[in-house]
Amino acid sequence: YTLGLATTELALHAPSQIASAMKTRANQLGFNVVISMIDNLSLAACRTAVNELMSQRVDGVLINVPLSNDDADAIARLCGNLPALFLDVDPQADVFKILFDPHCGAEQGVEHLLALGHQHIAVLTGPLESISARLRYEGWLKTLATHDITPCAVQHGDWSAASGYQQALLLLSQPVRPTAILVANDQMALGVLRAVHEFGLRVPEQISVIGYDDTEDSAFFFPPLTTIKQDFRLLGHESINRLVEHLHTHGDHQQSSLLLPTSLVERHTTA
Ligand code: IPT
Numbered sequence: 001y002t003l004g005l006a007t008t009e010l011a012l013h014a015p016s017q018i019a020s021a022m023k024t025r026a027n028q029l030g031f032n033v034v035i036s037m038i039d040n041l042s043l044a045a046c047r048t049a050v051n052e053l054m055s056q057r058v059d060g061v062l063i064n065v066p067l068s069n070d071d072a073d074a075i076a077r078l079c080g081n082l083p084a085l086f087l088d089v090d091p092q093a094d095v096f097k098i099l100f101d102p103h104c105g106a107e108q109g110v111e112h113l114l115a116l117g118h119q120h121i122a123v124l125t126g127p128l129e130s131i132s133a134r135l136r137y138e139g140w141l142k143t144l145a146t147h148d149i150t151p152c153a154v155q156h157g158d159w160s161a162a163s164g165y166q167q168a169l170l171l172l173s174q175p176v177r178p179t180a181i182l183v184a185n186d187q188m189a190l191g192v193l194r195a196v197h198e199f200g201l202r203v204p205e206q207i208s209v210i211g212y213d214d215t216e217d218s219a220f221f222f223p224p225l226t227t228i229k230q231d232f233r234l235l236g237h238e239s240i241n242r243l244v245e246h247l248h249t250h251g252d253h254q255q256s257s258l259l260l261p262t263s264l265v266e267r268h269t270t271a
Pocket of ligand 1: 008012013014015064066087088130132159184185186212213
């Protein structure tokens, strides 16, 4: 058997760690994984990637591309009878999927900062074309609202450390300086830490920073990053297990989707 992975930009840490975990698990089970990477966040690019995999006669596909509900339906139709497992869709999407609960992750980040007494919280989201970026942002706003708080500043990055740096310079230039910044992923948090340092502010004494992902390097940022963990190894293993099980049972089983929990990893960027 050969499985196909359609993935978003592998230069990003999360998708590359997910792809790596999938390869490892697939190899253990004697499967091969071929990869097709999209070059922009669009339905057309996802279609092209899936078509490329289908022309290589894969037996099932994993789709780690952010897709709205309508776009996920369109890709599911394109796959037809070919088993397709989605990894970056809304938990409500009506497709075979395995995801980390975005509401749970967003809530854990906000509750952590509120428990430390923060009131002036700025947020840095991922790119709003990404469903996961939108869901994390929504989750933050919703959780903050239950405590009658609105963010004191909002900026949008593109998941990269460079964007985190640039957007943090803007957040830190506002008249009211935030005492904490909620960041939608660890790579952007890396850029935020540099901007904060250039402003001469001490982390966590003067400003707290919390990331999202807990990618491999995050424990080695300076200071070591507090973040919301998504266990990408588990995601990679489970997604291969489920897709393979589906192939073995010839789809007789009801496709069982899975919502994985996130967890708070407290290191040294929050106080
Ligand atoms: C998501 C990561 O959290 C984020 O950092 C970024 O790398 C993004 O992927 C790229 O699409 S994880 C995804 C399974 C929702």
